[in-house]
Amino acid sequence: MNKQYAVSMPLLAQExxxxxxxxxKSFPADSYIEKTARELITGGGKRLRPALVIASAMTGSYDRxxxxxxAAAIETxxxxxxxxxxxxxxxxxxRDRPALHTLSGNHVAVYTGDYMLARSxxxxxxxxxxxxxxxxxxxxxxxxxxxxxxxxxxxxxxxxYRTYLRRILGKTGMLFAAACSGGGYIGQVEEKxxxxxxHFGLRLGASFxxxxxxxxxxNDDRAGKPTGRDLMDGIVTLPLIxxxxxxxFRAELEGFLGGERDEVKLKxxxxxxxxxxxxxxSRKILEDxxxxxxxxxxxxxxxxxxxxxxxxxxxxxx
Amino acid sequence: MNKQYAVSMPLLAQExxxxxxxxxKSFPADSYIEKTARELITGGGKRLRPALVIASAMTGSYDRxxxxxxAAAIETxxxxxxxxxxxxxxxxxxRDRPALHTLSGNHVAVYTGDYMLARSxxxxxxxxxxxxxxxxxxxxxxxxxxxxxxxxxxxxxxxxYRTYLRRILGKTGMLFAAACSGGGYIGQVEEKxxxxxxHFGLRLGASFxxxxxxxxxxNDDRAGKPTGRDLMDGIVTLPLIxxxxxxxFRAELEGFLGGERDEVKLKxxxxxxxxxxxxxxSRKILEDxxxxxxxxxxxxxxxxxxxxxxxxxxxxxx
Numbered sequence: 001m002n003k004q005y006a007v008s009m010p011l012l013a014q015e016x017x018x019x020x021x022x023x024x025k026s027f028p029a030d031s032y033i034e035k036t037a038r039e040l041i042t043g044g045g046k047r048l049r050p051a052l053v054i055a056s057a058m059t060g061s062y063d064r065x066x067x068x069x070x071a072a073a074i075e076t077x078x079x080x081x082x083x084x085x086x087x088x089x090x091x092x093x094x095r096d097r098p099a100l101h102t103l104s105g106n107h108v109a110v111y112t113g114d115y116m117l118a119r120s121x122x123x124x125x126x127x128x129x130x131x132x133x134x135x136x137x138x139x140x141x142x143x144x145x146x147x148x149x150x151x152x153x154x155x156x157x158x159x160x161y162r163t164y165l166r167r168i169l170g171k172t173g174m175l176f177a178a179a180c181s182g183g184g185y186i187g188q189v190e191e192k193x194x195x196x197x198x199h200f201g202l203r204l205g206a207s208f209x210x211x212x213x214x215x216x217x218x219n220d221d222r223a224g225k226p227t228g229r230d231l232m233d234g235i236v237t238l239p240l241i242x243x244x245x246x247x248x249f250r251a252e253l254e255g256f257l258g259g260e261r262d263e264v265k266l267k268x269x270x271x272x273x274x275x276x277x278x279x280x281x282s283r284k285i286l287e288d289x290x291x292x293x294x295x296x297x298x299x300x301x302x303x304x305x306x307x308x309x310x311x312x313x314x315x316x317x318x
Numbered sequence: 319m320n321k322q323y324a325v326s327m328p329l330l331a332q333e334x335x336x337x338x339x340x341x342x343k344s345f346p347a348d349s350y351i352e353k354t355a356r357e358l359i360t361g362g363g364k365r366l367r368p369a370l371v372i373a374s375a376m377t378g379s380y381d382r383x384x385x386x387x388x389a390a391a392i393e394t395x396x397x398x399x400x401x402x403x404x405x406x407x408x409x410x411x412x413r414d415r416p417a418l419h420t421l422s423g424n425h426v427a428v429y430t431g432d433y434m435l436a437r438s439x440x441x442x443x444x445x446x447x448x449x450x451x452x453x454x455x456x457x458x459x460x461x462x463x464x465x466x467x468x469x470x471x472x473x474x475x476x477x478x479y480r481t482y483l484r485r486i487l488g489k490t491g492m493l494f495a496a497a498c499s500g501g502g503y504i505g506q507v508e509e510k511x512x513x514x515x516x517h518f519g520l521r522l523g524a525s526f527x528x529x530x531x532x533x534x535x536x537n538d539d540r541a542g543k544p545t546g547r548d549l550m551d552g553i554v555t556l557p558l559i560x561x562x563x564x565x566x567f568r569a570e571l572e573g574f575l576g577g578e579r580d581e582v583k584l585k586x587x588x589x590x591x592x593x594x595x596x597x598x599x600s601r602k603i604l605e606d607x608x609x610x611x612x613x614x615x616x617x618x619x620x621x622x623x624x625x626x627x628x629x630x631x632x633x634x635x636x
Contacts, residue, residue, distance in 0.1 A: 033467045084428050110402050110428060111467040117435055118459035125452035134443035141436035149351045149429040 005051070009308045015054045015064070016047060022068045023075070026123060036112050037119065040100065041079050050075045052176060052204075052312065053183040056197050058305035060187025066127050067186050073123035074137075074179050080116035081144055083109055117141075133185055140178045143170040155234035156257040158244050168209040169202060176205030180309075193300055200296045200309065207289040207316045213237035214282055217270055228266045231256075238285070240269075243278035290316060323369070327626045333372045333382070334365060340386045341393070344441060354430050355437065358418065359397050367392045370494060370522075370630065371501040374515050376623035378505025384445050385504050391441035392455075392497050398434035399462055401427055435459075451503055458496045461488040473552035474575040476562050486527040487520060494523030498627075511618055518614040518627065525607040525634045531555035532600055535588055546584045549574075556603070558587075561596035608634060 006013040020042070027038035050071035057067040083100055087109045100109045124134065147170025150163075159167070180201030184194040216230045217239050230237050234257060236244075244250040249272060256265055273279070293313045300306050323331040338360070345356035368389035375385040401418055405427045418427045442452065465488025468481075477485070498519030502512040534548045535557045548555050552575060554562075562568040567590060574583055591597070611631045618624050 031464045031468065032471055033464045081432070084432060087424065087428055106405065106424070107470050108467060110405055110431075111463045111470070113428075113432075114399070114402060114435070115460055115463035115467075117432070118456050118463065121439060121459070122453050122456035125449045125456060128449060131443045131446060135440050138436050138440035138443060141439070142433055145429045145433035145436065146349045146351045149426060149433075150349065152425050152429070153350055 008311055009055075009304075011058065011304060012051060012055055012308050015058075015067075016051060018064070019047070019050050019054070019068055019071055023072050026072055026119065033108070033112055033115050036100065036108065037116050040083065040112070041076060041116070045075070045079070047075065048208075048312070049078055049175060049179045052179040052201060052309075053186075055305050055308040055312070056180040056183025056201075057187040058183075058308070059193070059197070059300055059303060060184060060189035063186055063188075067183060069123045069126040070129075070182050070186055071179075073120040073127065074175065074182070076116050076120035076123065077141060078175060080113045080120065081141075081148070083113040083116065085148065087113075127186070129182075129185070133182065137178055137182070140174045143174045147171040151235065158236050158241060158250065158253060158257070161241060164238060164241055165206070168206050172209045173202045173205030176208070177201035180204075189301075196296050196299055200293055200300075203289045203293045203296070204312060204316070207286055207293065207313075210238055210282060210286045210289065211316050213239060214279065214286065217273065217279065228270050231269070232261055232266060239278040239282045240273055242281050243273040243276040246276055249273065249276060286316070326629055327373075327622075329376065329622060330369060330373055330626050333385075334369060336382070337365070337368050337372070337386055337389055341390050344390055344437065351426070351430055351433050354418065354426065355434050358401065358430070359394060359434070363393070363397070365393065366526075366630070367396055367493060367497045370497040370519060370627075371504075373623050373626040373630070374498040374501025374519075375505040376501075376626070377511070377515070377618055377621060378502060378507035381504055381506075385501060387441045387444040388447075388500050388504055389497075391438040391445065392493065392500070394434050394438040394441065395459060396493060398431045398438065399459075399466070401431040401434065403466065405431075445504070447500075447503070451500060455496055455500070458492040461492045465489040469553065476554050476559060476568065476571060476575070479559060482556060482559055483524070486524050490527045491520045491523030494526070495519035498522075507619075514614050514617055518611055518618075521607045521611045521614070522630060522634070525604055525611065525631075528556055528600060528604045528607065529634050531557060532597065532604065535591065535597065546588050549587070550579055550584060557596040557600045558591055560599050561591040561594040564594055567591065567594060604634070 005016060024038075024042050027034065027041055029035045029038045053071040053074060054062075054067055057063065057070075086100060087106050100112060124137065129137075147167050151167050151171065154163070177198045178201070181194045181198035184197040189197070213230070216228065216237055218227075231240065236253070236257070240253060244253055252272070253269060256269055290313050294310060297306055297309050297313070300309075323334060342356075342360050345352065345359055347353045347356045371389040371392060372380075372385055375381065375388075404418060405424050418430060442455065447455075465485050469485050469489065472481070495516045496519070499512045499516035502515040507515070531548070534546065534555055536545075549558060554571070554575070558571060562571055570590070571587060574587055608631050612628060615624050615627050615631070618627075
């Protein structure tokens with residue numbers, strides 16, 4: 001994806017290269033844990049959150065010395081939660097490599113995630129954020145934890161749309177929002193624009209998650225995993241939540257979640273869900289969110305940086 | 319232990335009561351994770367680290383509004399690492415209650431620990447620490463992770479004395495040190511005294527850990543667990559490291575660590591270790607550390623607060 005950035009967003013692509021250097025420099029490779037964390041964090045990823053920090057900072061007066069540490073802190077927090085998620089999910093691969101815990105056991109994975117959280121605190125210190133900004137970021141991490149836990153504890157049950165929304169905002173939306181508004185803060189944009197950046201990020205993060213849900217059902221290998229994996233794990237995604245408005249479908253889905261799950265039943269359920277039109281409705285919700293992102297971006301001072309933010313919106317078109 | 323404080327350190331005991339209120343107020347009980355974290359953090363513990371923050375802050379001009387958040391942040395970090403340690407160790411009890419992961423599974427335990435780390439970040443924000451102090455605390459948490467990991471990865475092997483020392487400083491010493499010097503910072507004591515407080519905490523933390531090692535071997539139920547548990551888990555404590563200077567003992571210990579571990583062999587090993595005089599030598603190391611604490615405290619401006627710090631030293635007499 002970084003190559004794609006180079007063409008469409010040259011200024012951003014250039015900063016993202018410096019970001020990679022900064023990140024590498026921030027992770028020593030002395031002890032085993034340090035080496036592990038370094039490999040995990042420098043081993044790739046779409047760098048969406050750092051790109052949002054940088055592009056948002058560019059909407060104001062860009063300050064590299066504070067933007068890169070914030071971008072790195074947020075990416076490191078995100079990577080730390082992925083490491084811990086893998087412990088929890090028992091996922092066997094992550095970013096096409098074997099997940100850490102399958103290589104080294106839960107022990108190392110938990111310590112490595114904690115170490116990364118501590119590292120991100122060190123980077124945050126370098127950003128010299130005021131109390132309110134620090135507090136906001138802390139709340140975002142809390143929301144990621146409570147959001148993930150809520151999804152885990154509520155697995156194999158069909159959540160309502162509002163619960164679903166709260167979860168995806170906690171899981172993804174709020175960190176996107178913190179990336180955008182934090183970037184805006186560092187770029188010293190007006191407070192009202194920082195708020196707009198927050199809402200832009202929130203909607204973008206929700207869109208990102210909804211798109212993920214669509215990809216899981218659309219039998220599309222863009223997500224790099226077979227159809228319906230979430231449901232096999234007891235996670236009920238948006239299209240299935242919407243399809244559950246139909247009480248017969250709901251009963252069938254509850255039966256699937258409560259009983260033995262097999263591939264045949266899964267296939268049947270998904271094709272039934274498709275027939276209810278819930279995919280189109282999900283796509284409509286995604287579109288509405290993306291449109292909302294566009295109109296928020298239109299209210300920001302217009303520059304290359306706002307065009308970059310709009311690029312991210314376009315990338316999430318289903 | 320708090321009752322004990324009330325008699326010997328009335329000013330500190332009074333602040334520790336306010337500390338409990340602050341802690342309780344800082345932990346909401348809305349979601350499942352929040353409730354769990356609240357129960358864990360308000361459910362007791364010796365409050366040694368908060369007491370050190372407060373006593374150290376009292377060596378200067380005490381500022382409750384910043385001392386209590388720092389004390390709470392450090393105690394919360396400590397509690398978070400305990401929750402994660404339990405996931406890792408598979409410990410079934412903690413502070414005489416069933417460990418969290420045995421009640422709710424690893425999932426909730428990992429999320430709860432992460433949530434607590436995020437909460438501690440929020441409390442830290444309230445302390446308005448400068449970059450250097452924040453960085454120092456971040457490094458301490460990193461050291462806890464790398465120290466714990468080093469112990470885990472090196473289990474069932476006999477470490478050298480230097481490795482042992484590095485581990486206990488990482489695991490316990492540095493957080494004690496951060497508590498003392500952080501308290502001193504908030505009390506606005508002179509920089510040279512902050513440094514002395516750091517070293518005081520470091521030595522005190524090391525003493526705490528060495529005493530723990532002694533209790534594990536001394537067949538003493540003060541530690542609340544049967545003799546030699548650490549060794550059964552493949553953790554080689556100080557008395558056994560010292561006894562391993564004897565090559566016959568070392569060979570026997572290596573055999574134990576590499577083979578089937580049973581209670582009879584364990585008993586034999588421990589009684590052999592006793593005969594080598596390694597307990598006395600460990601006690602001597604503890605005494606030397608405690609004496610060093612006392613002489614550092616003597617170099618601080620003398621007040622009730624320094625007397626309190628000395629009380630903590632006395633409590634660790636074996």
